[in-house]
Amino acid sequence: MTLNVKCPECDGEIEIPSDVISGEIVSCPDCGMDYEVVLTEDGGIELKPAEIEGEDWGE
Amino acid sequence: MLVVKIGGDIIQSRMEESLLSDIRRIHESGGLILVHGGGDEVTRIAEMLGKEQRFIQSPSGIRSRYTDLETVQIYTMVMAGRVNKAVVRWLQSGGVPAVGLSGIDGALIRARRKKRLLIIDERGRKRIIEGGYTGKITEVERGLLDLLVENGYLPVVAPIAIGEEYEPLNVDSDRAAAHIAGAVGADRVIFLTDVQGVTLNGKLLERMTLKEAEEILPRMGAGMDKKVLASIEALKAGVKEAVICSGFLDEPITRAIEHKGGTVITLE
Numbered sequence: 001m002t003l004n005v006k007c008p009e010c011d012g013e014i015e016i017p018s019d020v021i022s023g024e025i026v027s028c029p030d031c032g033m034d035y036e037v038v039l040t041e042d043g044g045i046e047l048k049p050a051e052i053e054g055e056d057w058g059e
Numbered sequence: 060m061l062v063v064k065i066g067g068d069i070i071q072s073r074m075e076e077s078l079l080s081d082i083r084r085i086h087e088s089g090g091l092i093l094v095h096g097g098g099d100e101v102t103r104i105a106e107m108l109g110k111e112q113r114f115i116q117s118p119s120g121i122r123s124r125y126t127d128l129e130t131v132q133i134y135t136m137v138m139a140g141r142v143n144k145a146v147v148r149w150l151q152s153g154g155v156p157a158v159g160l161s162g163i164d165g166a167l168i169r170a171r172r173k174k175r176l177l178i179i180d181e182r183g184r185k186r187i188i189e190g191g192y193t194g195k196i197t198e199v200e201r202g203l204l205d206l207l208v209e210n211g212y213l214p215v216v217a218p219i220a221i222g223e224e225y226e227p228l229n230v231d232s233d234r235a236a237a238h239i240a241g242a243v244g245a246d247r248v249i250f251l252t253d254v255q256g257v258t259l260n261g262k263l264l265e266r267m268t269l270k271e272a273e274e275i276l277p278r279m280g281a282g283m284d285k286k287v288l289a290s291i292e293a294l295k296a297g298v299k300e301a302v303i304c305s306g307f308l309d310e311p312i313t314r315a316i317e318h319k320g321g322t323v324i325t326l327e
Contacts, residue, residue, distance in 0.1 A: 021186070023187045024184055058123060058231055059096060059101065059138070059232055
């Protein structure tokens with residue numbers, strides 16, 4: 001079961017799993033943009049461009 | 060100047076006379092700085108203290124400790140205390156004037172805390188989580204190291220950095236060694252580990268250029284990838300040569316300098 005959300009960049013269709021949780025990264029299949037999923041208090045889904053730090057390479 | 064990284068497994072089982080005499084001889088012949096690992100000991104002590112360690116996986120497959128506040132406190136205690144002092148005591152017992160430091164002391168290693176991390180979660184999906192207390196090294200204060208080396212001391216550095224808000228940060232010891240080597244203008248950085256060097260399809264790669272190292276990096280397994288990456292970073296910072304080799308042979312540092320075994324990585 002998936003939900004479809006429009007890509008804010010290109011209007012492409014991004015499939016979101018129904019069990020998605022905040023912080024998950026989804027990619028637009030059309031333009032390749034990565035988005036972070038934000039679940040809103042009213043149960044909605046917002047996408048914001050993913051700002052990703054480098055790898056955790058501590059000991 | 061020479062920078063040598065000693066892996067935690069060597070500290071666990073190889074702190075004996077042949078390595079000690081090798082370090083003493085190299086130290087007496089010129090500037091030497093040691094950086095040590097010890098992640099397994101941190102895990103062991105943390106679990107003894109009832110703090111289960113959580114490991115996370117990056118999208119490219121790198122497995123790392125998740126360093127929350129309690130973990131970074133234990134990490135600092137074990138790395139700067141138990142492990143660092145064990146190495147310093149061992150060196151002192153052999154007449155080597157070792158001085159133990161962490162990256163916090165004299166703000167030797169400054170890092171920027173990684174506030175958010177991209178991981179592969181337990182469902183196999185990419186997800187952003189709070190970054191905990193790991194950092195990306197931004198600066199090494201070479202003056203303190205010069206001061207010690209010029210006065211005949213051997214600095215022994217634990218891989219802990221100080222953050223922008225003066226918090227302790229877990230940094231990878233291979234990359235700490237690379238940054239230190241670059242900062243002090245070292246000719247060479249040596250990574251002593253528990254394998255013979257970089258292998259591909261079971262075959263030891265004796266020589267590699269920087270470009271070849273970059274090409275091979277995605278094919279490296281856990282652990283070796285960090286050493287190859289650290290070698291690349293060291294070379295880009297001006298170090299002439301990086302050597303990845305076994306610390307379980309006699310006179311491993313001398314052998315590395317003489318290119319007897321191991322993998323030698325150079326610019327060209």
